[in-house]
Amino acid sequence: MFRPKLPTMPQPTGTPTRPTVVEATTITPGTPIPPPAPVAPAPxxxxxxxxxxxxTALALVGGGTAVVLVVGAVLVSMLLAVAVTAASVAVCAVVLRSLLASETKRR
Incomplete structure (x- = not known):
């Protein structure tokens, strides 16, 4: 069960042939290639x-308005989150101050 099963190698289908040897030929220099003609600039x-x-102008105005509204909503929600956090920290500070003040009065 835990032993791997190795695939069997497929048998060649055709008859094996030896590769043919290609003889090197001599290279004769040809005529030089003329340089390309200058290309005229595009008009x-x-x-x-x-x-x-x-x-398209109406679509651009609508898209811009949508972007401004979405960004504004995100910024307002972030500002509201900061305000709520600041208020809760202020309440915690007032409660701690009250507890510490009442404890010092008892001594």
């Missing part, structure tokens, strides 16, 4: 590539 577009249609 500059006469109009801007981005065109804002009324529909």
């Amino acid at each position: 500059v577009a006469s109009r801007p590539t981005v065109q804002v249609t009324p529909g």
Whole structure:
């Protein structure tokens, strides 16, 4: 059960053939390749590539408004969390001060 089972090697399907030896040939220098012709620069577009249609402008305004609202909600919630934490720390400080003051009066 715990012994691994090794796969058997597949048998070759074709008849084995010896590789053929390719004889080296002599290299004769050819004609030199002429340098490439200079490429003309691409023409500059006469109009801007981005065109804002009324529909895309409305979509951009809507998307921007959504982003501002979401970021504002996150910031307000963080500010509220800080305020609640500060209030709870202040209450703890007042309670501790009261306990310590009453203990010193008893002595």
